[in-house]
Amino acid sequence: MFDTLDVSASGLLAQRTRMHVIANNLANVNTTRNADGEIDPFRRRVLFFAQGSEKGSADGVRVHSIEKQPGPLPKIYDPGHPEADADGYRETPNVVPIVEMVDMLEATRAYEGNLTVMETTKAMVLRSLSLLI
Secondary structure: OHHHHHHHHHHHHHHHHHHHHHHHHHHOOOOOEOOOOOEOOOOOEEEEEEEOOOOOOOOOEEEEEEEEOOOOOOEEEOOOOOOOOOOOEEEOOOOOHHHHHHHHHHHHHHHHHHHHHHHHHHHHHHHHHHHHO
16 A cells, blocks of 8 residues: 555656646746846746656656757747847747646646545555554
8 A cells, every 4th residue: 555655656746846847937938038148038848757756666657857848939020129130030938828827737637636546545544554453
């Protein structure tokens, strides 16, 4: 039964990390400059999971990597903007708030599912112990 708790705990940790990545994406939806002040639009971060827990078990899930989403950045025609190129276009972050919100709902539901498994397992352990006494 305790293996079940470890699997659920790995799921909780993975989904919590996913929620942090999504929150970071939403926080940077309008960021077009890096820390040095250079024009460098924020690229959406994407989380990848892998089988196995952080403890080295084959069961559960872990965060494999967090990577920037590749591909071209959206361009907006805004010739008066100081970040516009010679053609009047400027690159913007590739974060779509609606996609991030749907991902956040999915992560929240997965988190809740893992929490429910932990609570059910805990109740089963307590019930088993009460039968022994």
